[in-house]
Amino acid sequence: RVYRISGSLGFATHGWYIETPADANGNKLLFVEYEQYHNGDILIKTFSPDYSTGRCMAGEPKDIPEGRWIDLRLSMPITEN
Structure with a gap:
């Protein structure tokens, strides 16, 4: 699946x-x-993990499982109050 963070x-x-x-x-x-x-936008693509070659590779596209998330550490613009 594809997610865009802006x-x-x-x-x-x-x-x-x-x-x-x-x-x-x-x-x-x-x-x-x-x-x-x-422009700072980030495109995230998620897949089922495929270990058939021993190393984790992209399998079929997959949604983030319910109750789970991906943590992202971002640089945020400075805002004035």
């Missing part, structure tokens, strides 16, 4: 920037691909 300056420039859901054993519930555009 209104930020893009991913944070320091520290982590994306964390995906995992099961109790640390296995990823989603495989994620992402793009960041010059």
Whole structure:
């Protein structure tokens, strides 16, 4: 599936920037691909994880499971009160 995040300056420039859901054993519930555009928008694509080659790869497109989420660390524009 495809999700677009807008209104930020893009991913944070320091520290982590994306964390995906995992099961109790640390296995990823989603495989994620992402793009960041010059205007700060981020495009997130989610897939079922495919371990058939040993390494986690993108399988079939998949929605984020109910009750789960993807954590994103973003740079936000400074706003005046």
